[in-house]
Amino acid sequence: MAQLEEVSxxxxxxxxxxxxLTGETMLLNMGPQHPSTHGVLRVLLELDGETIVxxxxxxGYLHTGIEKNMEAKTYLKAEVMSDRLDYxxxxxxxxxxxxxxxxxxxxxxxxxxxxxxxILTELQRIASHxxxxxxxxxxLAAMSVFLYCFREREIILDILELCSGQRMMxxxxxxxxxxxxVPVEFETAVRNFISYFPKRIDEYEALLTKNxxxxxxxxxIGKLDAATALQYGVTGPMLRASGVNWDLRKxxxxxxxxxxxxxxxxxxxxxxxxxxxxxxxxxxxxLKIVEQALNKLxxxxxxxxxxxFVPPPRSEIGVSMEALIHHFKLWTEGFSAPNASVxxxxxxxxxxxxxxxxxxxxxxxRRVHWRTPSFDNLSVMAEITKGHLVADLVAIxxxxxxxxxxxxx
Amino acid sequence: xxxxxxxxxxxxxxxxxxxxxxxxxxxxxxxxxxxxIDALTLLRDKYDFELLxxxxxxxxxxxxxxxxxxIYQLSSLARNLTLQLRVPxxxxxxxxPTATGVYKVANWRERELLDMFGITPEGHPDPRRIxxxxxxxxxxxxxxxxxxxxxxxxxxxxxxxxxxxxxxKE
Numbered sequence: 407m408a409q410l411e412e413v414s415x416x417x418x419x420x421x422x423x424x425x426x427l428t429g430e431t432m433l434l435n436m437g438p439q440h441p442s443t444h445g446v447l448r449v450l451l452e453l454d455g456e457t458i459v460x461x462x463x464x465x466g467y468l469h470t471g472i473e474k475n476m477e478a479k480t481y482l483k484a485e486v487m488s489d490r491l492d493y494x495x496x497x498x499x500x501x502x503x504x505x506x507x508x509x510x511x512x513x514x515x516x517x518x519x520x521x522x523x524x525i526l527t528e529l530q531r532i533a534s535h536x537x538x539x540x541x542x543x544x545x546l547a548a549m550s551v552f553l554y555c556f557r558e559r560e561i562i563l564d565i566l567e568l569c570s571g572q573r574m575m576x577x578x579x580x581x582x583x584x585x586x587x588v589p590v591e592f593e594t595a596v597r598n599f600i601s602y603f604p605k606r607i608d609e610y611e612a613l614l615t616k617n618x619x620x621x622x623x624x625x626x627i628g629k630l631d632a633a634t635a636l637q638y639g640v641t642g643p644m645l646r647a648s649g650v651n652w653d654l655r656k657x658x659x660x661x662x663x664x665x666x667x668x669x670x671x672x673x674x675x676x677x678x679x680x681x682x683x684x685x686x687x688x689x690x691x692x693l694k695i696v697e698q699a700l701n702k703l704x705x706x707x708x709x710x711x712x713x714x715f716v717p718p719p720r721s722e723i724g725v726s727m728e729a730l731i732h733h734f735k736l737w738t739e740g741f742s743a744p745n746a747s748v749x750x751x752x753x754x755x756x757x758x759x760x761x762x763x764x765x766x767x768x769x770x771x772r773r774v775h776w777r778t779p780s781f782d783n784l785s786v787m788a789e790i791t792k793g794h795l796v797a798d799l800v801a802i803x804x805x806x807x808x809x810x811x812x813x814x815x
Numbered sequence: 816x817x818x819x820x821x822x823x824x825x826x827x828x829x830x831x832x833x834x835x836x837x838x839x840x841x842x843x844x845x846x847x848x849x850x851x852i853d854a855l856t857l858l859r860d861k862y863d864f865e866l867l868x869x870x871x872x873x874x875x876x877x878x879x880x881x882x883x884x885x886i887y888q889l890s891s892l893a894r895n896l897t898l899q900l901r902v903p904x905x906x907x908x909x910x911x912p913t914a915t916g917v918y919k920v921a922n923w924r925e926r927e928l929l930d931m932f933g934i935t936p937e938g939h940p941d942p943r944r945i946x947x948x949x950x951x952x953x954x955x956x957x958x959x960x961x962x963x964x965x966x967x968x969x970x971x972x973x974x975x976x977x978x979x980x981x982x983x984k985e
Binding site for chain 2: 420421465469471473477510637641652657658746747749751773777785815
């Protein structure tokens with residue numbers, strides 16, 4: 407056990423203003439156990455009455471050491487941990503990791519697998535935005551939105567369960583393709599969702615978008631301008647709410663995103679309301695992508711047939727000695743990747759989710775780094791909360807859409 | 816290499832005497848701790864690299880010189896380019912000058928480097944650990960930091976391990 411050290415107050419003096427040292431302003435701890443911090447985030451607030459003078463986020467309460475653990479596993483086995491990072495966007499994390507591995511070992515993915523990957527990640531994006539909208543409503547005392555959003559999210563989780571047998575931690579997307587092909591019921595399930603969901607978004611908007619109490623809490627609260635956002639590395643819906651048209655699906659298409667027609671919602675206001683409305687619009691756009699991908703879902707294999715990297719299907723193992731050897735080798739020793747590094751990024755519901763992967767020539771990575779969007783999005787909190795009331799902090803924090811598993815890694 | 820990127824890499828080479836590598840279409844430029852801030856400033860102001868996408872490090876232990884590579888992954892939104900800058904550092908007391916003056920996002924990223932690798936950002940406004948608690952010994956993401964496991968409890972060592980468990984005893 408590590409010895410507890412005496413920590414002197416002098417180490418933290420530079421964080422607060424001088425008025426706090428004379429007792430003129432008050433220091434208040436919010437969290438780590440607080441319902442509107444969405445997990446275990448601690449925020450140290452310096453308050454002048456009800457007004458925020460300083461806001462210092464303190465993270466690390468959910469640090470799991472996933473980056474370190476991944477270094478000790480083979481490329482195939484390490485993927486299981488990627489689900490546990492951002493637990494609201496599990497297939498998106500799988501996709502980011504698989505793209506990095508595929509780039510490192512130069513592996514091609516069949517078209518059918520690419521389309522299914524797009525469908526699943528876009529459904530997951532909707533599910534993530536639904537949870538965000540639910541929690542956002544709840545923080546602003548709109549309880550019923552929470553129940554409606556979770557009702558719809560359940561349908562998406564059912565689709566994921568249909569494919570992979572798991573509701574959340576699917577690990578369905580694998581390096582070189584997918585775990586296996588989707589079942590026959592998949593298409594009907596997704597089509598039902600596509601026809602059912604647009605009306606539900608209208609319902610949420612009817613409850614919130616023109617609700618005067620809701621608007622009063624949001625408009626011109628937590629303003630973030632484009633230059634500050636870029637300085638702090640803010641990406642995703644938060645950056646687009648500050649008027650910067652930057653979406654990796656459009657700018658650097660991966661997984662065949664260039665063949666789908668969709669808009670990237672951009673709002674120049676940069677306030678909490680813009681961040682809300684962008685996510686609602688994004689749900690509609692994601693639905694468009696899902697529909698297009700489903701309409702032209704090609705037939706064919708869902709896995710690369712490069713047996714040096716992709717384990718053979720179960721049916722082959724019984725009849726082919728070579729397949730048995732590959733199966734055995736891939737699940738024990740694993741495949742080796744070159745001594746080089748790649749960085750590949752995808753657009754997660756929260757922003758640029760990047761994976762920096764460096765191999766050492768052997769079957770285990772030397773370094774896996776997750777560039778997680780929430781980490782940088784949270785770091786801008788100190789800037790955008792200054793001068794607002796404590797009640798507004800809750801609205802701003804909710805609009806940032808933090809997932810603590812994503813921040814602390 | 817991309818035509819647009821080639822001119823930028825050449826400019827870096829002329830100004831700072833950098834070398835570069837290419838792998839799967841990604842360009843890695845090797846700079847030094849002395850000129851990295853000037854290089855970042857030049858890239859941001861003249862070549863529109865507005866976004867420091869990622870900042871991390873790799874440990875090449877047991878190799879000592881260089882032991883670490885500090886990695887700056889830059890993005891240009893206006894030109895839609897990416898570029899990676901690498902700074903090799905030796906194993907004894909690794910230090911880099913802070914980039915918080917160029918990109919504010921470097922504030923938390925450098926705290927993470929300090930926490931996880933023990934790479935000191937010189938001139939950082941708030942050099943504290945970020946993820947691990949204050950008073951932690953060592954830097955977890957270094958390759959010589961052991962990945963801890965709990966010892967499995969068998970009949971022969973049951974009581975010995977039980978004594979060390981944190982729960983309340985009768």
